[in-house]
Amino acid sequence: MNRLFALWGTTVGKKVAMAATGIVMILFLISHMISNVLIFRNPEHLDSYAALLRSLGPALWVARAGLLACVLIHIAAAWQLTMLARRARPITYAHHEYRVATYASRTMRWGGVLLFVFIVFHILHFTTGTLLPGWQDGRVGDNVKLGFQSVPVAIFYLVAMLFLGLHFSHGIWSAFQTLGLNHPSYNRSRRLLAWGLALAVAGGLATIPAAALLGYFK
Amino acid sequence: MKLNLKIWRQPGPAAAGAMQSYVANDVSEHMSFLEMLDVVNEELQTKGEEPIAFDHDCREGICGTCSLMINGTPHGPKRATTTCQLHMRSFSDGDTITIEPWRAKAFPVLRDLIVDRSPFDRIIASGGFISAPTGSAQDANAILVPKPDSDLAMDAAACIGCGACVAACPNSSAMLFTSAKVAHLGLLPQGQPERDQRVLSMVHQMDLEEFGGCTLFAECEDACPKEISVENIARLNRDLIRATVRDRGQVHVESGAG
Ligand code: HEM
Ligand code: FES
Numbered sequence: 001m002n003r004l005f006a007l008w009g010t011t012v013g014k015k016v017a018m019a020a021t022g023i024v025m026i027l028f029l030i031s032h033m034i035s036n037v038l039i040f041r042n043p044e045h046l047d048s049y050a051a052l053l054r055s056l057g058p059a060l061w062v063a064r065a066g067l068l069a070c071v072l073i074h075i076a077a078a079w080q081l082t083m084l085a086r087r088a089r090p091i092t093y094a095h096h097e098y099r100v101a102t103y104a105s106r107t108m109r110w111g112g113v114l115l116f117v118f119i120v121f122h123i124l125h126f127t128t129g130t131l132l133p134g135w136q137d138g139r140v141g142d143n144v145k146l147g148f149q150s151v152p153v154a155i156f157y158l159v160a161m162l163f164l165g166l167h168f169s170h171g172i173w174s175a176f177q178t179l180g181l182n183h184p185s186y187n188r189s190r191r192l193l194a195w196g197l198a199l200a201v202a203g204g205l206a207t208i209p210a211a212a213l214l215g216y217f218k
Numbered sequence: 219m220k221l222n223l224k225i226w227r228q229p230g231p232a233a234a235g236a237m238q239s240y241v242a243n244d245v246s247e248h249m250s251f252l253e254m255l256d257v258v259n260e261e262l263q264t265k266g267e268e269p270i271a272f273d274h275d276c277r278e279g280i281c282g283t284c285s286l287m288i289n290g291t292p293h294g295p296k297r298a299t300t301t302c303q304l305h306m307r308s309f310s311d312g313d314t315i316t317i318e319p320w321r322a323k324a325f326p327v328l329r330d331l332i333v334d335r336s337p338f339d340r341i342i343a344s345g346g347f348i349s350a351p352t353g354s355a356q357d358a359n360a361i362l363v364p365k366p367d368s369d370l371a372m373d374a375a376a377c378i379g380c381g382a383c384v385a386a387c388p389n390s391s392a393m394l395f396t397s398a399k400v401a402h403l404g405l406l407p408q409g410q411p412e413r414d415q416r417v418l419s420m421v422h423q424m425d426l427e428e429f430g431g432c433t434l435f436a437e438c439e440d441a442c443p444k445e446i447s448v449e450n451i452a453r454l455n456r457d458l459i460r461a462t463v464r465d466r467g468q469v470h471v472e473s474g475a476g
């Protein structure tokens with residue numbers, strides 16, 4: 001345990017924590033995407049999938065607690081590293097140019113904040129129904145259709161998925177580096193994996209609000 | 219050619235600084251960037267004004283003393299080139315050139331364009347060494363080094379410690395510099411005994427000096443006059459994780475940080 005705290009005490013260790021928690025969140029989102037697109041086969045599929053998860057009982061709560069811990073550790077590290085970076089350059093340049101940094105890498109912080117706001121909204125929207133009048137417990141497919149009848153909500157989901165994709169693409173690429181994996185022999189595959197997963201997961205999830213906006217669920 | 223210069227002037231470490239405008243007349247495209255500044259300084263001195271202070275030493279791209287943020291890029295627009303090796307043919311008549319010091323809390327301005335880079339010295343002192351036997355010289359081929367490892371170690375050893383990586387990094391991170399030193403010794407058999415202690419100490423010292431963390435923007439790699447690769451940063455990360463798992467390294471700290 002002491003070793004882990006010593007690691008966390010370094011800027012590199014905080015990145016290791018972000019990479020590890022990020023990977024757990026990515027694995028969750030892969031399964032989340034696959035189960036959600038079931039709605040295109042039949043909305044009832046979503047209901048039975050949700051019922052299956054609930055039948056896990058305490059195990060579901062363990063998984064939820066684990067994911068919550070990942071989000072909190074990820075944000076704590078992001079916050080600390082952002083503050084460190086700000087303090088590390090008290091006087092900024094009159095003229096500064098980015099030469100190679102990608103848009104995805106440059107939006108990790110504000111994009112991350114947007115993702116956090118999105119995650120909170122998303123849970124209050126579909127999981128607890130607090131922000132969705134007419135929400136019914138267990139009727140997941142109907143709730144999704146109802147939720148996306150609101151055009152601003154569907155657009156917000158689409159924007160969030162855009163930033164999720166960006167966050168993913170740099171996050172996966174960078175997590176390899178943080179964990180010490182960078183080698184010319186596989187860096188091409190590493191790029192492809194980052195872009196491929198970003199496109200599959202964020203794109204896959206985005207098909208649902210997009211379909212709703214196009215009137216598919218009417 | 220004629221150039222408009224905007225240069226950061228600051229009389230001392232505690233004094234306030236500001237950008238000031240100068241005009242450089244009759245600049246030859248064959249001049250190096252520093253020679254162009256020399257000419258501006260001669261003119262300032264004949265007018266009785268204080269010359270612009272900037273760091274330089276070898277002027278042949280090997281010592282790492284010259285610096286300068288030129289139009290928002292460390293060492294100017296040309297890749298893999300130090301400011302002393304940058305020539306005025308990289309600019310055109312009538313250009314406006316902004317010249318600033320490296321900006322980082324860890325690199326305070328001493329005067330005008332000169333910053334204090336002693337944090338780098340302390341990072342090296344904390345772990346950038348090996349223990350070698352003294353006494354009679356060892357046979358030169360007693361320790362065999364695989365060719366690929368020696369090539370990679372030499373690539374990392376090309377770092378001249380100029381600080382362009384810190385200057386280019388939006389986080390003011392010193393990871394490229396530190397990782398070059400960690401990788402340079404860690405790739406060689408002679409560097410193995412202190413490998414854990416080295417990475418633990420150098421990362422600790424780097425953090426104490428208040429550099430930021432690495433986001434993998436890779437701006438450092440692009441700015442580096444010696445083309446040090448960010449692959450070295452992955453090596454450092456790997457060594458730090460390894461040292462944490464093995465739990466055998468001692469952290470050595472240099473005094474004087476911050
Ligand atoms: C909850 C809100 C989130 C915030 C505030 C946030 C913030 C950040 C920031 C600022 C970074 C870059 C850190 C740096 O290199 O300086 C980062 C990296 C990362 N994020 Fe997030 N993020 C969030 C959610 C997520 C989610 C949902 C995932 C997974 C799907 C994720 C996966 C990653 C990964 C894999 C990295 C790369 C870590 C590394 O470079 O080693 N993040 N995050
Ligand atoms: S003055 Fe020595 S590298 Fe430029």
